[in-house]
Amino acid sequence: MGYLMLLALANGLCIAASRAINGKLAQSRGAMSASFWNHLGGFLFLSLPLIGGSAPYRLPLQAPGLAWLGGVLGAWFVAINSIALPRLGIMRTTLLVIAGQMIGGVLIDYLSGPGAKSIPLQLGGVALILAGLYLSKRRPESPAESPTPSGMRRPTL
Incomplete structure (x- = not known):
């Protein structure tokens, strides 16, 4: 349990760092650009196990509909954060x-x-x-x- 709590805390630190980076990027390139680069980087990172054949992922066409909605909401989350963060x-x-x-x-x-x-x-x-x-x-x-x-x-x- 303690390990999982530390993992969640580390996740929060990563989110704060990601927000700061995306906020700076949004100031210079725009919120949608920041969201695009954030998700492209995440896609490439998460594609490595899939390309290596070690990931138990299904092909995107076999993914449930909610998986696609999660990606859309994630992109909006980054874009909205990129707009709000430099101002707030x-x-x-x-x-x-x-x-x-x-x-x-x-x-x-x-x-x-x-x-x-x-x-x-x-x-x-x-x-x-x-x-x-x-x-x-x-x-x-x-x-x-x-x-x-x-x-x-x-x-x-």
């Missing part, structure tokens, strides 16, 4: 994406039934993430903006 920053974008994923997970659990008992805890997790987002927006005043003991603002040089 890495931390805010990541917190909003995680909050959206948790809300989606709560809805799926609610609709599928088995995880319905944990929904209050999941909603609490969403609330904590949104609270973190709110707190990250609040910036402390710089020394030049904070009032002096007499109530007057410090002059800026």
